[in-house]
Structures are given as structure tokens and as C-alpha cells.
Amino acid sequence: MASNRYAARPPLYGMVLVFAAMALVAVTAYMHIGWWSTIGYVIAVVLAVSGFALAFRDLS
Structure with missing residues (x-):
């Protein structure tokens, strides 16, 4: 069975998106x-939500 060599990347990308939102x-x-400013905050919310989804999607 082949292992996924990119398995550790999505949490890293997720945290980068969260820090970019901050x-x-x-x-x-x-x-x-x-x-x-409202547009900036909306973009930050989208980045943060997608970042959290990538960073914590493997937690059960």
C-alpha cells in the first residue's frame, strides 16, 4: 500500500492561511x-475558515 507523501502538507497550509488571516x-x-475594511475582514474570515478546515480536518 502506497503512503501519501503529502499527508503532512494540508495542516501546514491551513495554519499558514490562519496566520495570513490574522x-x-x-x-x-x-x-x-x-x-x-469590511472587504478585508470578509477576506480574513474566508481565509481563517478555510485554514481551520485544512488544519483540523483529520481530527475525529
Whole structure:
């Protein structure tokens, strides 16, 4: 039976997405750019949710 050599990659990519979301929130909060901030927060939520899904999908 062949093992999956990329099995450890999705949690790593997931945590990178979560940290990218936190960085985006920090930059958006610092800049105070009006309604563009809402777009930044929405993108951060999408990144964070997809990151958590990748990072913790193998937990039962």
C-alpha cells in the first residue's frame, strides 16, 4: 500500500492561511480605510475558515 507523501502538507497550509488571516486583520485595523475594511475582514474570515478546515480536518 502506497503512503501519501503529502499527508503532512494540508495542516501546514491551513495554519499558514490562519496566520495570513490574522495578519490581514491587523493591517486592516491599522489602516482604517472605511468600507474597504469590511472587504478585508470578509477576506480574513474566508481565509481563517478555510485554514481551520485544512488544519483540523483529520481530527475525529
